[in-house]
Amino acid sequence: MRPKVILFGDSITEESFTNGGWGAALADHFSRTADVVLRGYSGYNTRWALKVAARAFDGVCEDGEWPLALTVFFGANDASIHDRSSGFQHVPLDEYQSNLRSILSFLKERWPTTVIVLITPPPIDEDGRLRNPFGDDPSGLPERTNDSAGAYAKACIAVAAESNIPVIDIWSKMQQFSGWEKSFLRDGLHFTAPGNKILFEEVVKKLEERGISVDTLPVDLPLISEIDPKDPLKAFDK
Amino acid sequence: MRPKVILFGDSITEESFTNGGWGAALADHFSRTADVVLRGYSGYNTRWALKVAARAFDGVCEDGEWPLALTVFFGANDASIHDRSSGFQHVPLDEYQSNLRSILSFLKERWPTTVIVLITPPPIDEDGRLRNPFGDDPSGLPERTNDSAGAYAKACIAVAAESNIPVIDIWSKMQQFSGWEKSFLRDGLHFTAPGNKILFEEVVKKLEERGISVDTLPVDLPLISEIDPKDPLKAFDK
Numbered sequence: 001m002r003p004k005v006i007l008f009g010d011s012i013t014e015e016s017f018t019n020g021g022w023g024a025a026l027a028d029h030f031s032r033t034a035d036v037v038l039r040g041y042s043g044y045n046t047r048w049a050l051k052v053a054a055r056a057f058d059g060v061c062e063d064g065e066w067p068l069a070l071t072v073f074f075g076a077n078d079a080s081i082h083d084r085s086s087g088f089q090h091v092p093l094d095e096y097q098s099n100l101r102s103i104l105s106f107l108k109e110r111w112p113t114t115v116i117v118l119i120t121p122p123p124i125d126e127d128g129r130l131r132n133p134f135g136d137d138p139s140g141l142p143e144r145t146n147d148s149a150g151a152y153a154k155a156c157i158a159v160a161a162e163s164n165i166p167v168i169d170i171w172s173k174m175q176q177f178s179g180w181e182k183s184f185l186r187d188g189l190h191f192t193a194p195g196n197k198i199l200f201e202e203v204v205k206k207l208e209e210r211g212i213s214v215d216t217l218p219v220d221l222p223l224i225s226e227i228d229p230k231d232p233l234k235a236f237d238k
Numbered sequence: 239m240r241p242k243v244i245l246f247g248d249s250i251t252e253e254s255f256t257n258g259g260w261g262a263a264l265a266d267h268f269s270r271t272a273d274v275v276l277r278g279y280s281g282y283n284t285r286w287a288l289k290v291a292a293r294a295f296d297g298v299c300e301d302g303e304w305p306l307a308l309t310v311f312f313g314a315n316d317a318s319i320h321d322r323s324s325g326f327q328h329v330p331l332d333e334y335q336s337n338l339r340s341i342l343s344f345l346k347e348r349w350p351t352t353v354i355v356l357i358t359p360p361p362i363d364e365d366g367r368l369r370n371p372f373g374d375d376p377s378g379l380p381e382r383t384n385d386s387a388g389a390y391a392k393a394c395i396a397v398a399a400e401s402n403i404p405v406i407d408i409w410s411k412m413q414q415f416s417g418w419e420k421s422f423l424r425d426g427l428h429f430t431a432p433g434n435k436i437l438f439e440e441v442v443k444k445l446e447e448r449g450i451s452v453d454t455l456p457v458d459l460p461l462i463s464e465i466d467p468k469d470p471l472k473a474f475d476k
Contacts, residue, residue: 015266017255024266028262040269044462047470051474055459059300221279227286232286
């Protein structure tokens, strides 16, 4: 039975199977070793994620089966500015941390050995948000700011540290590259193909650090390279 | 619990989550309604697929759970020319049909209500195969031919007809477009992004014909459009 890698998050997770998406890239990477299960909920913040966590994973694993790994990627919506057009998605910083802790507790109790990877909210290209109809606010100011996203990223990293779980600081990582605003973000928030590639590589790296890689996972059924052209069926009798 | 759509096939299935792949496109299409499960085995023919079918689906569904749909996409390797460089993957035409029948019987017995969609082998661009190192044969002739693939496609359609199950004739479909050889096939056999798009659209169409579509499947948890900005939590109490 193949192990599972579950992706739990907001729209950046939900749309991760579009062209060049980080979720699809993970499914391709693990194509013979693990199943990648998509649990992305567009627009959700940690308050709503906490409400639905049990239902979101209903039936994903059999009784007694624990996922190999799980990414938790929320905060982009929590960090919306409270009195602008996406304010109904806003969650205060301290509640964001407390919600993350509750989600982690829920997951650790349900699946104690599953490797959980937290992902911080991504950086925000405010100019990109203002050009996007969803990012428009009557004030003429962006409904999300990079400073706010950064504060939530730091809060996420702090929760990961106190819980001793791996975290991907995608907020900082992306900003190490000049031109990140347009090259990695298509609308100031969601990822372009190169942006997706950055996150994909970070997830693979974090999983490898915890011993999860295509080099160590059992391969599901014989690879073509293991099949003897002179006696192919031998490979299937093992 | 989300229903599952399983993709069972050879390398064209295994690599269907690469950029623009038909499997990833299906996962994206059904992102809130169904889980797409990848069971692609590069190089496999129907003889080997039949050998491993039970193991391939081990643990994919819980006891009593049946997949919503399943694609069966073999034949490209069966149709390899028997005395050329990929000859060890060749399966005679009548055995190909008999293996397909056995795979269908196995699936129908295990999951009686699952919608099974057969997919014919794709057309072959012989020039593309000759330019590919894996397609090279000492004779200077391609190890796969379009005529052979066409014969297996017709045989696949015949099995679908006698079993009364839907079939996608991707061999004919692709050849309806001029320039199919290079625009849809990257190495004479495997799909380019436009080739993947054609198959994705055909799978969506076939599933719709059997009542499976994002318009009829229940959506997993409230959509952001269903969440009242004035009272967001109301949506989660249902």
